[in-house]
Amino acid sequence: MIDLLAEKYDIVVRYQGGSNAGHTVVNKFGKFALNLIPSGIFQEHAVNILGNGTVIDLEHLCGEMQKLRDRGIKITPDNFKISNRAIIVFPFHKEQDALEEDRLAGAAYGSTKRGIAPVYSDKYQKKGIQMGDLLLPETFQKHLETVLEWKNLYLKGVYNAETHSVAELTAWAEKFGGPLLPYICDTSDYLYHASKAGKNVLFEAQLGALRDIDFGIYPFTSSSSPLASYAPVGSGAPFLKVDRVLGVIKAFSTCVGEGPFVAEWFGEQAEELRKIGGEYGAATGRPRRVGPIDIPATRYGIRMQGATEAAITKIDNLSYLKEIPICSAYEIDGKVTADFPYTPLLDHAKPVTTTMPGWGTDISGVRKYGDLPKAARDYIEYVEKAIECPVTYVSVGPERDDIIIR
Structure with missing residues (x-):
């Protein structure tokens, strides 16, 4: 979906998150798993931006850029x-992430161990180091010395872990930050002038509404906000207004990481869907937890994103089912509710499941909505009504052309 949309935009901006998730893109160049770089990188005309709301692992970004270049993708300032x-x-952020997950043991949050929670924590403690410091070596050195003195006390005192030297991290920053210097700039100023020139901007989120730090299944969330309303702030363009929000939802539920998942399947039932859907994390390769579409959670996500339209993807993966199960509501302590509850109550929730007839035929070659089997159209229209948002795209395969536009 993001690859399809990027074709129509001048600028694509990632506005939150780091290398802990991303998008799997399949196009004429091949199959790619992008973690940090915006998906517009495959469009020759598009400018791609990592906004101020992102957190950047210099080493990971350099590696990601090189992998793209090795496959013929142009990346320039x-x-x-x-x-x-x-x-x-x-x-040290990644080390701290892993140390904390180990300390939590059975109560771990399911972190990707990419250092995301520790670095956002440092940011809001005003102990983060910004990319712009790499352009000012003396400033960078001064900030690093101050931050590292504090961080070493933390690593040693809390986890009894090894400490780091300024020289070691300066060398790391020079090795992996040096190649990035030509790309670092005031992207807010760039976006301001681009908007004045009438350029179209696509904000690309990472993760979904239930991983939002404020409105997700806290504390089993990310440490940033993937909500559309945060996009202008996280991109450096609070002067821009988001006028279209596309909520991308799968035809079934998936989840990477820990936390409540009311509609989750287990055993052979889950493994069959996981294999058919290729449900493994783009950042970690971890098998995703799967289940039927969860209407209370999806409706909540659509609402919190302020979605003006929705795309249903991977509906072709349900073709093997004789009946399509739907988690239409929750039962919590004997009461049935269609609303998504406060997170701790999810531990007491049981899925209320309804079924619809399956279509039992391959639909991956269909390109017109009217050519879909009636059972598939009935399923789409049921979801559309239940989530209270028009479905404008239906994806029947992983490639850009495997799409039905309603």
């Missing part, structure tokens, strides 16, 4: 820009 206000993810 003209088509890729990094906000000077984005925060750097250091090796």
